[in-house]
Amino acid sequence: MPKRTFEVSRVKEARDLSPRQLAVLRELLRWREERARERDLPSFKIIGNDRLMGIARSCPRSRGQLAASMILSEKQLSRFGADIIRAVERGMRVPRGELPSFSPPPHQKRDFVAEKILRELKASRDRK
Numbered sequence: 073m074p075k076r077t078f079e080v081s082r083v084k085e086a087r088d089l090s091p092r093q094l095a096v097l098r099e100l101l102r103w104r105e106e107r108a109r110e111r112d113l114p115s116f117k118i119i120g121n122d123r124l125m126g127i128a129r130s131c132p133r134s135r136g137q138l139a140a141s142m143i144l145s146e147k148q149l150s151r152f153g154a155d156i157i158r159a160v161e162r163g164m165r166v167p168r169g170e171l172p173s174f175s176p177p178p179h180q181k182r183d184f185v186a187e188k189i190l191r192e193l194k195a196s197r198d199r200k
Contacts, residue, residue, distance in 0.1 A: 080094050080097050080098050080101070080172055080174065081174055083097065083101070083121050083124070083125065084121065084125075085125060086125070086174055087174045089125075089128060089129065089174070091171035091172060091173055092131070092163070092164070092166075092171060093128045093129060093131065094128070094171065094172045094173070094174060095163040095164070095166040095170075095171050095172055096127070096128045096131055096159070096160050096163030096164065097124060097125065097128035097163070098163065098172055099159040099160070099162045099163040100124045100127060100128060100156065100159045100160070100163070101115075101124065102159070103155055103156070103158075103159040104118045104119055104124065107152075107155070118152075119144070119148060119152065123143050123144060123148075126141065126143040127141070127143055127144075127156060127160065128163075130143070131160055131163075131164065132156075132157065132160060133157070133160065133161070133164070134157065135149075135153045135154065135157055138153055138156060138157060139153075144156075
């Protein structure tokens with residue numbers, strides 16, 4: 073199976089994060105994917121993107137800080153807390169020159185021929 077890349081730009085609101093927070097988010101996504109693979113679950117069943125975004129925003133450096141943020145439930149905190157702190161630490165150690173940046177998907181050129189066909193199909197449908 074090929075190595076999966078972790079596109080932080082695919083996470084809603086990731087564009088609002090600093091490069092350091094994006095590095096933390098990328099490490100959290102990697103951790104979640106590994107955990108999901110181990111448990112044969114979809115990744116969102118481990119922890120949702122909204123909670124990962126909250127952790128990336130606050131960058132807790134200890135279990136106490138993570139608990140105080142109240143982002144995770146007690147069950148998630150006891151089950152994943154240490155792993156999450158390690159992922160945050162990995163993200164915080166990424167050298168400045170290697171920090172990710174948010175790059176939105178490339179803009180698609182308009183297909184005027186397809187748009188014309190679509191308009192004609194809609195007009196044809198509306199005439200019936």
